[in-house]
Amino acid sequence: MVATPIGNLADIGLRALHVLALADTVACEDTRHTGSLLQAYGLHKPLLAVHEHNEAEAAASVLERLRAGQRVAYVSDAGTPGLSDPGARLVAAVRSGDLRCVPVPGASSVTALLSVSGFTPQDPGHLGRFVFAGFLASKAAERQREIDRIGEDPRACVILEAPHRIEALAADLARLGERPLTVGRELTKQFEEVAQMPASGFPAWLAAQAQRQRGEFVLLVHARAVQEADTGVDEASRRILTLLLNELPLKSAVKLCAEITGLPRNGLYALALAMKAPE
Numbered sequence: 588m589v590a591t592p593i594g595n596l597a598d599i600g601l602r603a604l605h606v607l608a609l610a611d612t613v614a615c616e617d618t619r620h621t622g623s624l625l626q627a628y629g630l631h632k633p634l635l636a637v638h639e640h641n642e643a644e645a646a647a648s649v650l651e652r653l654r655a656g657q658r659v660a661y662v663s664d665a666g667t668p669g670l671s672d673p674g675a676r677l678v679a680a681v682r683s684g685d686l687r688c689v690p691v692p693g694a695s696s697v698t699a700l701l702s703v704s705g706f707t708p709q710d711p712g713h714l715g716r717f718v719f720a721g722f723l724a725s726k727a728a729e730r731q732r733e734i735d736r737i738g739e740d741p742r743a744c745v746i747l748e749a750p751h752r753i754e755a756l757a758a759d760l761a762r763l764g765e766r767p768l769t770v771g772r773e774l775t776k777q778f779e780e781v782a783q784m785p786a787s788g789f790p791a792w793l794a795a796q797a798q799r800q801r802g803e804f805v806l807l808v809h810a811r812a813v814q815e816a817d818t819g820v821d822e823a824s825r826r827i828l829t830l831l832l833n834e835l836p837l838k839s840a841v842k843l844c845a846e847i848t849g850l851p852r853n854g855l856y857a858l859a860l861a862m863k864a865p866e
Contacts, residue, residue: 590693594776646680717743767809773802
């Protein structure tokens with residue numbers, strides 16, 4: 588599984604070039620795109636289309652090649668395969684066939700944005716964890732429910748979005764009010780932009796320049812600061828939760844603490860996450 592650049596061709600890894608040069612076949616999301624990419628590096632390889640619409644069937648061809656002793660490299664159109672890109676089903680098929688699957692890490696829009704967002708697990712008073720939501724639902728009502736859940740979750744959340752849906756997403760994210768948001772547009776490409784703002788200001792930022800509605804987006808909804816007032820948990824209940832966390836998984840501890848104390852699970856869950864975050 589070979590990571591490829593998300594924009595700037597210079598971001599290819601030396602190991603990725605070595606593996607692609609050794610490969611007997613390059614399985615890929617789009618043969619035209621990958622053919623052009625390989626040509627840019629002076630490589631010419633037999634290509635096999637393995638995309639979201641044929642991944643299960645095409646995996647059989649990959650398995651056949653591997654069993655014949657071939658080296659097969661898989662690339663998606665950009666970034667790391669299997670993360671909101673095809674590849675996961677192929678990996679599952681390879682592993683179920685008792686064959687080896689090797690990661691060749693590299694570019695990822697998720698880690699690229701996190702690295703320039705100021706997100707850190709060491710921030711006092713914040714939950715130093717993030718969740719990856721990827722692309723949200725295309726239907727408005729379902730997307731709004733997903734964003735409401737993101738708003739209730741005190742952890743940071745990474746979202747991906749395409750240009751033709753970014754205005755609708757911005758309008759929905761604005762409902763999160765003052766929750767900090769980092770926006771990455773066209774990362775590593777010529778017109779790259781990284782900006783931070785309250786979620787409520789995202790629609791205005793997007794509308795300020797016409798070109799901002801073009802390109803691929805990765806967004807970080809920052810973690811919510813955890814304050815004693817947010818959780819509504821008194822000292823006695825906090826001690827009960829601490830004792831339960833020492834003996835039980837987080838969700839079980841929160842559930843049992845809520846039953847013992849009568850306190851809302853949301854506040855207990857937020858406090859439990861903060862207590863379990865690495866120091």
